[in-house]
Amino acid sequence: MKRLERWHMYFSVHQLKAKGLKISQIARNLNISRNTVYKYLSMNPDQFKQFMEDLETRAKKLDPYEQQILQWLREYPDLSAAQILDWLKERHADFKIGASTVRSYVRELRIRHGIPKTVQQRQYEAVADPPMGEQMQVDFGEVKIKNLQGNPVKLWFITFVLSHSRHKFVHWQDRPFVTKDVIDAHELAFVYYGGMTREIVYDQDHLLLASENYGDLILTHEFASYVRQRGFHVRMCRKQDPESKGRVENVVKYVKQNFARHRMFVSVDKLNEECLSWLDRTGNALVHHTTKKIPAEVFAIEKQHLRPVLEKIKSPKMSITRTVRKDNTIWYEGNRYSVPLGTYDGTAKEVGVQACETRLRIYDLNTGEYLAEHERSFLKGQLIQNTNHRRDRTKGIRAYLESVTRQFSDTQLAAAYLEAICQRQPRYIRDQLQLIQKTLQEASLTVVNQALRYCMTHRLYRATDFADAMRYFSNTIVDDAPATSDEVKPLQGTDPAKWKAKPQIRDVQVYQRILRGG
Structure with a gap:
């Protein structure tokens, strides 16, 4: 805060206090x-x-480093305060001063010692517009527009502009562009313009260019075809040089700020329809800032110089491919989509993917047979899996369950009991059945039936409970059983007369x- 501003603040505080305002007010x-009040x-x-004089003359935290900072600024006038802060930290291990303090101090030193910050600017040369029908520029853009529910939806668009007339065309999608x-x-x-130019200028996009190859461009297979x-000529911009296609760069910005901003998204078809209306109403109907001409009027003349497009080219099949992972899924836009079990064959097998607005279809590249179809997910990290693609893990368990059930005499009651165990212990049902089967082999049917009825009555749905019940009833039957004639041994070698004693x-x-000691 400057000296005059501080004085104004001081008098304002006292004036408001004199009016009866509280400190917080x-x-x-x-x-x-x-605290300042x-x-x-x-x-x-x-x-x-x-107090003001003390502020101006008090020592500052960076004063010990003043000469070092001045030396850097004089030697490198374009040095930023952020880099000075980094150099101070590098050379002084105990340096603990904040970035805003360094910025203010460096700014003050530049003013006091007359060291303005030099900025290296690229020099541009105005380029005359190419002849009519000579050149078109193409670029991509993406924005987020809210839908009817108020949720942001990410959308992609491609823009075309004729370099001479500045006549524009825009096409929208709700998914990233592929070569097709x-x-x-x-x-x-080309249909919109009624023809095409002799040259089209692009950025170095991976959908179009495989390698710059030192000037001998190598295009992707589909785009090269x-x-x-x-039969048009392709000109690629150099890397990190968007200014070489500045006309279409301005169109991308224009579409984002004038058409897309605060627009409500209903559907892609509706958006394309609205965009064409916007082009007729605004994008191509208003005077261009640079040419001072209306693009639509200039295009009416330029259209006569475009190369005719007579035959319609059938677009190639969707070129999206994905590798099948060992868990029989593919990755697409950050999600996993299932394919039938057995699709993974131990190799880097690839499948084709066709994506539309709401559905995703996966097909075999060799036969063209469709392997799976899913609802597209626009979240990330999801597993989208068809039920018939999952392994039926219950087949072996179900057969084992029926086998154990048949070992009971009351199979109906046993089936209900084992089903209850299966519902409560699904992860350990095989272990539960193994213990029950082992227990059955060590007891009689009478004990088994008693233990089964006891567990069902008291809702003891665990194999360990069943085993405990089996042991209990086995011991009870042995202890309470009456002695049989086979187990009573007759007396031998004794006088029968003594039996009557x-x-x-x-x-x-x-x-x-x-007991009393008597």
């Missing part, structure tokens, strides 16, 4: 902190004057006397 009105109110004009889309857009542009069929029966008083 003064701070809000002047957009300053309450307290400080200004505590000083009279003489004290504030001394670029070719289709060219055909739409299209260029041969149409009876033990002496004493009166209970006898035992009482004995």
Whole structure:
């Protein structure tokens, strides 16, 4: 804050205080902190004057580095404050001063010592417009437009502009462009213009150019075939040199700021329809800032100089391919889409992908047979999987379940019990069935039935509970079983007369006397 501004702030604080405003009200009105209000109110004009002088003469944190910074600025006038901060940190390990302080200090040093920052500017030369029908420029753009629900939708567009008349054409998509889309857009542009130019200027896009090859351009296969069929000359801009196609660069900016901004997205077809109306109404109907002419009027003359497009070229098949991963899925736009089990064959097998607005179709490149069709997901990191593409893991389990059920005498009750276990322990059902089967082999059918009814009655749906019940009923039956005649051994070698002998029966008083010591 400058000296005069501080004085104005000081008097404003005292004036508002004199009107009866509170400290917090003064701070809000002047957009300053309450501590500053307290400080200004505590000083009279003489004290504030001394305070201002102290501010101007007080030492600054970067004063110890002043000569070093000055030396750098004089040697490298284009040096930025951010780079000076980095150099100070590099040379002084304990340097802890913030970036904003360094920027302010460097700015003050430049003013005080007359070291303006030099900026290297590229020198441009005005280029005359090419002859009518000679050149067209093409470029891509992308924006986000809100849909009817208020959610942002990412959209892509391609723009064409005739270099002489500045007549424009725009085509929109709701997905990234592929080579087929670029070719289709060219055909739409040629229909819109009623012809094509002899030369078309492009940026070095991977959809069109495979390699710059030191000036001997190598185009992608599909685009090279299209260029041969149409017979126009391709001129690619140099890397990091968008100014060489400045006409279409301005068109991209114009479409974003004048047409797309704050527009509501309904559908791609509706958007293309609205864009054509915008071109007729505004994009090609208003006076161009540079040429001072209306593009539509100049185009009416230039159209006669365009090369005719007589035959319609059938666009190639969709050129999107994806490699099948070992989990029988493919990656597309950050999501995984399933293909039938067995599609992965241990090699880097590729499949074709056809994408429309809402659906994704995957087909075999060799036979053309469609392998899968999915709903497109516009989220990221999703797994989109058809039910019939999943392995049926229940086949083996189901057969094992039926096999164990048949080992019970009451198969209906056993099936209900095992199904309940399966629902509660789906991940460990095989282990559960193994324990039950092992337990069944060690007990009789009577014990098995008792244990099964007991577990069903008390809702004990675990294999360990069933095994515990089996052990309990096995022990109970052994302990409570009556002795059989086979288990009673007859007395041998004893006089039968003794069998009739009876033990002496004493009166209970006898035992009482004995206990009392009598």
